[in-house]
Amino acid sequence: MTLHVYLSGEIHTDWREEIANGAEGLPVTFSAPVTDHGASDDCGVAILGAEDDKYWHDHKGAMINAIRTRRGIEEADIVVVRFGDKYKQWNAAFDAGYAAALGKSLIILQPPEHDHALKEVDAAALAVARTPDQVVAVLRYVLNGSLPG
Numbered sequence: 001m002t003l004h005v006y007l008s009g010e011i012h013t014d015w016r017e018e019i020a021n022g023a024e025g026l027p028v029t030f031s032a033p034v035t036d037h038g039a040s041d042d043c044g045v046a047i048l049g050a051e052d053d054k055y056w057h058d059h060k061g062a063m064i065n066a067i068r069t070r071r072g073i074e075e076a077d078i079v080v081v082r083f084g085d086k087y088k089q090w091n092a093a094f095d096a097g098y099a100a101a102l103g104k105s106l107i108i109l110q111p112p113e114h115d116h117a118l119k120e121v122d123a124a125a126l127a128v129a130r131t132p133d134q135v136v137a138v139l140r141y142v143l144n145g146s147l148p149g
Contacts, residue, residue, distance in 0.1 A: 001143065004031070004075060005028055005077065006073050006076035006078075006079045007030055007032040007080050007082070008072075008091075009081045009109070010089055012086055022132060026140060026143055034068065043065065045057050069095060070098070073095060073098055076099070076104060077104075077105065080107045081095055081109065082110070083108070083111075083118060096121045096124060096125070100124035106126055107125060107127045107128075108128045109129045109130075109131075109135055110122075
């Protein structure tokens with residue numbers, strides 16, 4: 001069995017690379033949103049034309065990014081959504097809800113201080129992990145039934 005895992009959420013740390021490196025050797029493929037913040041923000045105007053109003057600038061980018069995000073979530077077996085320490089990741093909350101609505105297996109990756117704020121998101125998840133290593137351990141267990149250590 002090969003698992004396809006979509007890695008959504010926070011883009012300011014290397015958590016995706018940590019998971020990919022930890023899962024090396026496992027039959028797992030990964031996909032993700034565009035993590036270049038500037039490219040993600042400006043894709044709409046770069047492709048569809050400039051906007052004078054920042055709202056429409058952002059709206060164009062959000063809609064084009066949603067095409068990629070929806071496809072990635074729909075094709076995934078498992079969706080991992082990371083909520084980081086910095087910034088408000090509203091898009092990550094949408095991704096978690098969308099994945100849950102599609103019946104995708106959902107893993108939330110968050111620090112303990114977000115527990116209360118994310119209680120409803122966590123309730124939709126099948127696992128709430130604190131570290132990328134725990135996400136890898138879940139993937140390893142799902143694939144071959146082995147426990148860490």
